[in-house]
Amino acid sequence: MHIGQAPLFDPSASSGQRFEASIANKENDRLVMISETLPADKLIAALERERLTGRNGHSKRGMWAALIEGVLQGCQSLADVPRLLKRDKETRMVCGFSKDKIPHEDALGRF
Numbered sequence: 353m354h355i356g357q358a359p360l361f362d363p364s365a366s367s368g369q370r371f372e373a374s375i376a377n378k379e380n381d382r383l384v385m386i387s388e389t390l391p392a393d394k395l396i397a398a399l400e401r402e403r404l405t406g407r408n409g410h411s412k413r414g415m416w417a418a419l420i421e422g423v424l425q426g427c428q429s430l431a432d433v434p435r436l437l438k439r440d441k442e443t444r445m446v447c448g449f450s451k452d453k454i455p456h457e458d459a460l461g462r463f
Contacts, residue, residue: 383421383446392416399463410455414448415463418455421447430457 399412421443422433437444437454444451455463 383417383424383443386420386424387417390420409459410453411448412463415455415460417447418443418449419460419463430460433457433460 396412396416418433418437422430422436425436427433427436434454434457437447437449438451441451444454449455
């Protein structure tokens with residue numbers, strides 16, 4: 353007797369690409385789930401209303417997501433978060449940053 357099971361990975365990709373894509377999707381799913389679960393809407397709305405000086409810069413929601421992803425990935429300092437965003441395209445896309453608009457560690461510290 354056999355039990356039918358749907359494929360775990362995309363059959364059109366090579367085995368290495370399938371595994372890496374699955375891992376990347378699971379990590380980004382975790383960030384999305386946590387971002388949706390945390391009751392941060394009031395905090396982000398207050399941060400968006402309050403801008404004391406300087407230019408508008410990066411989105412508050414994107415900065416919040418980048419800091420959460422830094423914690424999830426075990427970043428030891430704020431300097432590790434921009435490196436993570438430069439390295440991981442999927443995380444950068446979830447946070448809403450393009451490759452040339454990644455926040456600097458100083459901007460993350462001021463956030």
